[in-house]
Amino acid sequence: xxxxxxxxxxxxxxxxxxxxxxxxxxxxxxxxxxxxxxxxxxxxxxxxxxxxxxxxxxxxxxxxxxxxxxxxxxxxxxxxxxxxxxxxxxxxxxxxxxxxxxxxxxxxxxxxxxxxxxxxxxxxxxxxxxxxxxxxxxxxxxxxxxxxxxxxxxxxxxxxxxxxxxxxxxxxxxxxxxxxxxxxxxxxxxxxxxxxxxxxxxxxxxxxxxxxxxxxxxxxxxxxxxxxxxxxxxxxxxxxxxxxxxxxxxxxxxxxxxxxxxxxxxxxxxxxxxxxxxxxxxxxxxxxxxxxxxxxxxxxxxxxxxxxxxxxxxxxxxxxxxxxxxxxxxxxxxxxxxxxxxxxxxxxxxxxxxxxxxxxxxxxxxxxxxxxxxxxxxxxxxxxxxxxxxxxxxxxxxxxxxxxxxxxxxxxxxxxxxxxxxxxxxxxxxxxxxxxxxxxxxxxxxxxxxxxxxxx
Numbered sequence: 001x002x003x004x005x006x007x008x009x010x011x012x013x014x015x016x017x018x019x020x021x022x023x024x025x026x027x028x029x030x031x032x033x034x035x036x037x038x039x040x041x042x043x044x045x046x047x048x049x050x051x052x053x054x055x056x057x058x059x060x061x062x063x064x065x066x067x068x069x070x071x072x073x074x075x076x077x078x079x080x081x082x083x084x085x086x087x088x089x090x091x092x093x094x095x096x097x098x099x100x101x102x103x104x105x106x107x108x109x110x111x112x113x114x115x116x117x118x119x120x121x122x123x124x125x126x127x128x129x130x131x132x133x134x135x136x137x138x139x140x141x142x143x144x145x146x147x148x149x150x151x152x153x154x155x156x157x158x159x160x161x162x163x164x165x166x167x168x169x170x171x172x173x174x175x176x177x178x179x180x181x182x183x184x185x186x187x188x189x190x191x192x193x194x195x196x197x198x199x200x201x202x203x204x205x206x207x208x209x210x211x212x213x214x215x216x217x218x219x220x221x222x223x224x225x226x227x228x229x230x231x232x233x234x235x236x237x238x239x240x241x242x243x244x245x246x247x248x249x250x251x252x253x254x255x256x257x258x259x260x261x262x263x264x265x266x267x268x269x270x271x272x273x274x275x276x277x278x279x280x281x282x283x284x285x286x287x288x289x290x291x292x293x294x295x296x297x298x299x300x301x302x303x304x305x306x307x308x309x310x311x312x313x314x315x316x317x318x319x320x321x322x323x324x325x326x327x328x329x330x331x332x333x334x335x336x337x338x339x340x341x342x343x344x345x346x347x348x349x350x351x352x353x354x355x356x357x358x359x360x361x362x363x364x365x366x367x368x369x370x371x372x373x374x375x376x377x378x379x380x381x382x383x384x385x386x387x388x389x390x391x392x393x394x395x396x397x398x399x400x401x402x403x404x405x406x407x408x409x410x411x412x413x414x415x416x417x418x419x420x421x422x423x424x425x426x427x428x429x430x431x432x433x434x435x436x437x438x439x440x441x442x443x444x445x446x447x448x449x450x451x452x453x454x455x456x
Contacts, residue, residue, distance in 0.1 A: 012408045016418055019427035020377050020398035024264035026424050027296075030252045030271055031057040031415040032082070032245035036207040038106035039184045040214055040245060041065050044086040045074070045113035046188065047218055049240030051086045056245060057415040058082075060408070064104045071096050072114075091117060098124050108136060108181070111159055112189035115148055119166040121159045125152075138182035142173045146189055146197070170195030170234050178203040178228070178313050184211055191220040193234040202230045205314040206275045210246045217241040249275040250320045251414055252297070256280075257324045258393050258421070260288045260301040261331065266424055269296035278317045282307055282325070286332060304328065306336035306371055313342075323349045323390035330358045331397055332371040340365045349387035352380050356394055356402075374399055382406030385413045392417070396426060403431075 032055035042065075044051040056062060058081055066076050069086070072094040077085040093114070101107040101124040114121035125136070136157070140150050143159060146168040151158045161168060170193045175182055183203040188211075190197035202208070204226050212225030218241045221233040252271045259266040260283055273280070273292045280290050283299065285307045291298040306329060311319040319342035329336040330353060340346050350362045355378050359370040377400040382388025388406040395402035407430070410417055418428045 014405075014407045015431050016392065016404045016407065016410075017429050017431055018377070018392065018395040018398075018402045018404065020375075020395060020400055020402065022262050022264075022396040022421075022426045022428075024259050024262050024266050024396075024421070024424040024426060027267040027269070028255065028420045028423060030247045030255075030268050031055075033057075033207060033210070033248040033250075034059055034061060034413050035106075035180075035205075035248075035250075036210045037062055037245045038065050038104075039109050039188075039207065039211050040243065041069060041086070042106070042109035042113055043188055043211060043215060045069070045088050045091055045110065045117060046192065046215075047238040047240055048089045048091075049238075051088075051218075051240050052083070052242040053086065054083045054242070054244045055247075056082050056084055057248065059413060059415055060411045061104055061106065061413070064100050065106060068096055068100050068104070068107050068110065071100075072110075088117075093118055093120065093122070096123065101125075105181070108139065108157075109185060109188065111139070111143070111157065112185045112187075115143065115159055115161060116168060116189055116192040119161045121157075123157050125155050125157065136181075138175050138177065138179045139185045142175070142182060142186040142199075143168075143189060145171050145173050146186070146193055147171075148189075165194070167234075168193035170197040170232070172198045172200065175199065175201040177201070180205050180208065180313075183208055183230070187211060187215070187222065187230065187232065190232045190234060191215055191222065191238065192236070193232075195234055197232040197234065199230045199232070200228065202228055203313060204228060206246060206249060206272065214241060214243040217243060246275075247271050247295075250318065252276060253279045253318070253321045254324050254389055254393075254414070255420070256283060256288075256297065256299050257321065257328050258396060259299050259424075260286065260304065261328045261393050261397050263301050263304070264424075265298070265300040267296055267298040271295055271297055273297060278315060279321055279325075282309055282317065286328070304332040304371070306332040306334035306369070308337040308339075310339040311342050319343060319346060320386055322346060323386040324393055326350070326360075326367060326369065327353065327390040327393040327397075329369045330356075330360075330372060330375060330394060332369070334371060336369045336371075338367040338369060340367075346384075346386070348383045349390040352382070352387065352391055353394055355380065356398060358394070376400060377402035379403040380405070382409055385409045389414065389417075392421075396421070396428075 073090040075087040218238040377398040
């Protein structure tokens with residue numbers, strides 16, 4: 001039975017009002033990493049023992065993943081806002097709600113654990129943000145090499161282990177591209193397989209390292225996580241464990257970019273600074289002063305210079321920070337070139353930023369940005385998670401007020417986003433009753449309503 005509730009009004013009908021020319025100051029806490037927490041929730045299916053996870057962010061994607069697990073017999077106890085206990089003792093092949101799978105690409109992570117524990121799995125093809133093709137061929141090819149029989153039919157992926165031992169068999173898998181999702185899926189499938197598995201051309205992201213650390217706590221035998229070749233020796237069973245999710249490097253990077261864009265000084269913690277090296281280098285090049293002390297990063301910015309970035313798999317510049325960094329470059333001195341190499345549709349923010357007065361030429365996923373002295377607030381709607389964050393950052397620097405929709409995207413990846421900005425001094429609030437398309441909306445309401453902040 002599904003009982004997890006968002007405990008919020010529908011963010012599709014909400015908006016954020018931002019009064020521009022913000023100056024940020026102070027310190028905020030960075031939440032646990034969404035992209036790590038989602039895969040760790042799936043990995044908890046690999047044991048009948050209890051798994052204790054802490055530093056879980058309160059996000060709509062996390063709530064959807066919890067509901068998916070509950071639909072297949074998993075018990076989840078919320079100890080507090082950031083700690084949960086997961087009990088998969090009664091795991092079964094339930095009917096996972098199609099709408100949840102369609103909305104959450106991370107739901108496909110369950111296929112590896114379900115195959116390993118139950119010998120079969122059936123999952124609808126996953127969804128998520130519309131930022132381009134994110135095929136699952138690498139997942140399927142790798143599972144087949146591990147011995148699974150897989151059929152795609154009527155929008156579902158049906159997988160089965162047909163041998164008498166009902167165990168996958170270790171092998172050498174060479175990925176065609178360093179896919180994060182495929183690497184994580186195959187790691188979870190291989191830890192209970194017979195024999196040894198090698199994954200070559202593996203993704204190296206910190207979230208993969210976090211997954212492997214938790215699985216090793218559970219009794220898995222994984223070596224060289226975080227390199228392009230991962231070695232896994234299969235074991236017969238895994239135990240429960242306690243594990244703390246790593247800090248969210250993308251949330252951390254977004255707030256550092258927001259501070260730079262508003263010529264501000266802030267401190268963020270906890271973070272793992274090495275996870276942000278590529279961004280920190282570009283922030284320094286663009287004029288920011290960066291101070292790293294243990295698990296905190298302080299930034300101070302007095303000017304912005306145009307710099308070029310090109311997205312790449314870790315340890316390169318993250319695609320998830322391309323849109324926010326583009327917003328930073330809008331008010332830089334000189335030109336900058338932003339090249340997106342990961343997702344073909346991850347430039348949805350460009351036209352929206354141009355409506356605010358940005359000077360951007362886009363061709364073949366390469367944006368040439370000429371800095372401008374002034375941006376004007378507008379009523380805009382983000383089309384995906386990171387484009388919405390980019391619009392918010394641009395609105396913080398604009399000369400007047402903006403109304404931003406697309407909060408159903410924003411709430412997928414940022415915990416208490418506007419509350420944290422408010423704490424730093426931003427003039428921002430969430431309106432729970434009106435949005436841009438609401439016929440009763442008018443400028444008098446927009447300009448005169450008493451300020452009030454609602455946490456995302």
